[in-house]
Amino acid sequence: MLAVIRFASLGSGSKGNALLVEAGHTRVLLDCGFGPREMTSRLQRLGVEPDSIDAILITHEHADHVGGAAACANRFGWTLHASHGTAGAARQLAAAAVRRFDSHAGFSIGDLEIHPYPVPHDAREPTQFVFSDGARQLGVLTDAGAITPHIVKMLAACAALVLECNHDAGLLARGRYPPQLKRRIAGEFGHLENQAAAGLLRTLGGERLQHVIAAHLSDENNTPALARAALADALGCAPDWIGVADQAEGFGWRALA
Numbered sequence: 001m002l003a004v005i006r007f008a009s010l011g012s013g014s015k016g017n018a019l020l021v022e023a024g025h026t027r028v029l030l031d032c033g034f035g036p037r038e039m040t041s042r043l044q045r046l047g048v049e050p051d052s053i054d055a056i057l058i059t060h061e062h063a064d065h066v067g068g069a070a071a072c073a074n075r076f077g078w079t080l081h082a083s084h085g086t087a088g089a090a091r092q093l094a095a096a097a098v099r100r101f102d103s104h105a106g107f108s109i110g111d112l113e114i115h116p117y118p119v120p121h122d123a124r125e126p127t128q129f130v131f132s133d134g135a136r137q138l139g140v141l142t143d144a145g146a147i148t149p150h151i152v153k154m155l156a157a158c159a160a161l162v163l164e165c166n167h168d169a170g171l172l173a174r175g176r177y178p179p180q181l182k183r184r185i186a187g188e189f190g191h192l193e194n195q196a197a198a199g200l201l202r203t204l205g206g207e208r209l210q211h212v213i214a215a216h217l218s219d220e221n222n223t224p225a226l227a228r229a230a231l232a233d234a235l236g237c238a239p240d241w242i243g244v245a246d247q248a249e250g251f252g253w254r255a256l257a
Contacts (some may be wrong), residue, residue: 005133007160009033009250010042012142012215012228016247019045019140020053023133027109029056029078030129030140032069038121039072046253050076055109057116058082059143060123061090072096081109085125099186103127103192119144119152119158122189130154133245135250138162142216145190148201159256160211162245163200165227166191172221185221194222194230209235211254213243 010018016033018256020043027048034042040050056078058066066086073080073096080098082090087098101107103125107114113132121143128151131138139158141151155161156224172193185191192200201212214227214237224246228239235241245251 001051003142004255005131006252006253006255007131007137007138007162008046009162009215009245009246010039010046011221011250012245013217013247014064014066015136017142017216018042018250019179020048021112021131021138023131024111026112028109028112028114029053031065032056032058032072033064033067034072035068036072039068042250045249053078055081057129058086058090058093059112059128059174060090060126061086061119062143063092063254064124066090066092083125083127086123086127089124094144117150119151119212120146120189122150122184128154130158133256136160138256141192141200144192145188146219147196147203149191152200155200157208158204158215159208160254161201161204161209162212162213162215163197163217163231164192165194165197165214165222165230166195166216167193167218167221168223168226169193169195171223171226172218175221177220185218189217191216194227197227198234200232201231210256211243212241213245213251213254215245217244217246219247 019030044220091185116127138160141157142164224244228242
């Protein structure tokens with residue numbers, strides 16, 4: 001029997017990120033930007049005990065994605081997985097054992113098939129992931145400055161997407177950030193803006209999609225309404241069909257039928 005894949009966010013944004021993915025008897029976290037106490041509290045909201053988690057996958061070495069990983073892994077006995085570049089660049093991981101993976105090669109953890117893929121971002125060897133239960137696929141794309149042909153290929157068969165909508169280009173341009181930071185965010189190795197994410201959805205098409213979640217929204221340079229509107233326009237759906245992962249609550253369990 002195929003395992004049913006489901007997923008939930010513990011929080012998404014510049015103050016900390018973690019996505020929980022489950023299939024069968026396997027649970028993994030994608031990123032761990034919260035320390036053990038905060039992580040325990042956020043897991044309890046989802047009805048999950050820390051000792052039921054098998055592993056953490058790290059996308060890249062920025063603190064909002066890796067800040068709590070070593071402490072949580074050591075406290076709860078979780079295995080840590082990161083690309084060779086991320087493992088070497090993340091000083092926060094020095095206190096924990098890290099299993100290094102090839103960013104172009106898939107592997108399995110229990111009932112989950114895991115397919116990392118490289119993305120353009122200002123980190124050593126940043127990766128994003130596609131998760132599968134053997135029949136359905138969940139694609140995650142956050143912290144990428146541009147859409148590449150390889151990204152499109154990796155996400156083409158996904159039935160659910162957690163997709164970065166970091167900023168609205170107009171809000172960022174008019175905002176209070178210094179010019180250098182604005183260039184970094186909007187650059188090819190920065191973060192996806194709403195219309196870039198919408199363009200990816202238009203390329204992929206929406207026929208097979210059961211869930212689309214806008215993630216990693218900037219508190220200052222975006223709003224849930226703007227992100228929803230952009231993605232809904234790309235798919236021709238109602239804005240309230242688009243989910244949003246926020247910093248405080250993330251989002252609750254979603255399952256692939």
